[in-house]
Amino acid sequence: MGKKSSPSHCTVYVCDGGACARKKSKKVYAPLKALVKERGLKEHITVKKCPCFKTCGKGPVVSIEPGGLRFTQVKPKHVEKILERLDRGAPDKKSKRQDPQSTQRNPE
Numbered sequence: 001m002g003k004k005s006s007p008s009h010c011t012v013y014v015c016d017g018g019a020c021a022r023k024k025s026k027k028v029y030a031p032l033k034a035l036v037k038e039r040g041l042k043e044h045i046t047v048k049k050c051p052c053f054k055t056c057g058k059g060p061v062v063s064i065e066p067g068g069l070r071f072t073q074v075k076p077k078h079v080e081k082i083l084e085r086l087d088r089g090a091p092d093k094k095s096k097r098q099d100p101q102s103t104q105r106n107p108e
């Protein structure tokens, strides 16, 4: 993972599998990527597309690593809230405590 494996760095994976793509995951991916760039967070947060998480009925799915925090049924309006959950790239510990299974319906 090189320089991006620091504790303050995280990767936001946006599912680009068939079901999520049909539910317009690109409309989540593009603004997430743009907002990270706009806010100068690229050093702390990487946004990537990824294949299916096997929870297709709950898509679009967004997962944050490390930590395994996962959001389902994500819509473009949730992008800001997802970034608010991150503290300089690291998943918010408080969020993980509130969500022991590291899975949330959506960021609202």
Ligand code: FES
Pocket: 015, 016, 017, 018, 019, 020, 021, 051, 052, 053, 054, 055, 056, 057, 059, 060, 061
């Ligand atoms: S296509 Fe996204 S979870 Fe399966």
